[in-house]
Amino acid sequence: MPGYQVQSMPSKFDNVVVGMSGGVDSSLSAALFSDYPNVHGVYMQNWGKDQSLSRPEDDPCYEKEWKDAEKLANYLNIPIEFQNFEKDYWFNVFEPMLEQYSIGYTPNPDIGCNQFVKFGKLMNHLDMKFGKNNYWLVMGHYARVLKTDVASHEQQSHLLRGFYHQKDQSYYLSQVSTNALNQMLLPIGNLTKPEVREMAQELGLHTATKPDSQGICFVNNSQHGKFKNFLKEYLPTEPGNIVTVDEISGEKEVWGSHPGIWSYTIGQKIGISLPQGDPRYHGTWYVSEKNKETNEIVIVKGKDNRALFKDYIFVKGFKALSDISPTETFLKDAIDNGELVMQSRSLQTPVKISSIELLNHSEFTLKLQTKERAIAPGQYCCLYINDRVIGSGIIDLIR
Structure with missing residues (x-):
């Protein structure tokens, strides 16, 4: 890329550690x-x-993943170690996620996991x-870490x-430390997903045709299988009203x-019964606002x-980075x-910014060039200049 060096590579006898998820x-x-003498998985x-600190064989979510990672390491003839970071995940990612949900935010635990666990602990x-x-x-992320051209x-x-924007994961890495970037290698960041599978097939890797994981592992394997029901296990029931607000009277x-x-x-379809025979209420309804003070969902x-589209955010x-x-x-x-440009979700079409006002080194307001649907407090606002991640912060207010 213009302005950047070719991807840095380890010297022959450097220590190389590969995060292996299966x-x-x-x-x-x-x-x-795998051909580096000092490679480790x-x-x-x-x-x-419940922080059971179980081994993978005690958890159906991890049993297959660990076995696949172990089998692959044996096939490649590289050592692999098992590390349990459940406590770190619980206290630094999961509990903050619950706290944010409890105040009406929409957090992203994957960003916290990368920040505090994968590139932290x-x-x-x-x-x-x-x-x-x-x-x-x-790590096997679809993103790139490149050093700037010394000459510039x-x-x-x-x-x-x-490179493969359909799988780009740079948004999820937007809170890692600058020091972590200096030691990070993301080899598949220059490949497409079809190329990854084709190369894995050619190398005889048994995971070549394995389906991609979908969503958060602990949610997929929770008792009820749905995120809302999963949250019920950890958050108190605090019933409130689902309301409509008259645009003119405010009633x-x-x-x-x-x-x-x-x-x-915000933006989620809601399945409640409104009088479909009345043209004022016939159709599908969506969440436009969550009011913590009144405990109401609008x-x-x-x-x-139009109530779902906003162009002003406070971060x-x-x-x-x-x-x-x-x-x-x-x-x-x-x-x-x-x-x-900014993104409030991974793989979102980048949104151009018309103005920015920095309030201090960690807070700013943004005015977007176009109104965007379903921006929610608690999401991360990630700033990019072209393909480069500038950094990210939490969206606290939209209008």
């Missing part, structure tokens, strides 16, 4: 580095219900084992979108109840109702050049 992406990543168990463990900055960490300016590692009308403000998210008719807790936070001048120049 899927095809991490399998191919391991295979690509590591499998992370991050979830165990794991790297702390590897620092103790190999020495700080004395290893490379290989001071060399830094930047996180970039994956509210109650149409049902919810078990907790956490039970729906609904509107129609997937494209807090912004974390820059560089040693220096971007200045307002830097960001405004990117806006003037049509390069600064």
Whole structure:
């Protein structure tokens, strides 16, 4: 890419650690580095219900994944270790997620998992084992880490979108530390998913045709299988009203109840009965607002109702992916050049920004060029300049 060096590679006798999850992406990543003399595999168990600290064979979600990772390591003739990070996941990812749901936010635990576990606790463990900055960490994410061209300016590692935008995972990595970037290798970031499967097949990897995992493992294997029912196991029931609000008078009308403000998210279709014989209420209804103070969920008719579209957001807790936070001048120049965009969800079509106001180093307001549907408080606002991730923060207010 213009302005960037070719991907850095380990020297022959460097320590290379590969995160192995049992899927095809991490399998191919391991295979690509399997001929290094000092390569090591590591499998992370991050979830165990009620912090049981169970081994994989005690948890149906992890049993197959661990066996697949172990089988692959044996096939590639590389050592693999099992690490249990359930406590770290529970306290740093899961409990904060529950807290955010309880106040009406829509959090993203995958971002927290990358920040605190995969590129947090794991790297702390590897620092103790190999020495700080004395290893490379290989992961099977569809993203790229490239160093800037020394000839153009001071060399830094930047996180970039994956070449295969259909699987790009840079959004999920937007809260990792700058130090982690300097030791990170993402070999499949320059490949497409079909290429990954084809290469895995050619190398004889038994995971080559394994389906991609869908969603969060602990949700897929929860008792009820649905996220809403899963949350009921951990969050208190706090019934409230589901209401419509008259646009002119502001009067509210109650149409049902919810078990907790956490039970729906902005833009979600809601399955309650309204009088379908009345043209005012005939159609499908969606959540447009969640009010923590009144414990009410507001609904509107129609997937494209204007109440679901917003173009102003306030962001807090912004974390820059560089040693220096971007200045307002830097960001405004990117806006003037049509390069600064944001995403509130992974794989969302990037949204151009019309203006930005930095309130301090970690808070700012954004005005979007177009109104976007179903932006929800608690989601991460990730800023990009073209394909480069600038950083991300939590959306706290929309209008």
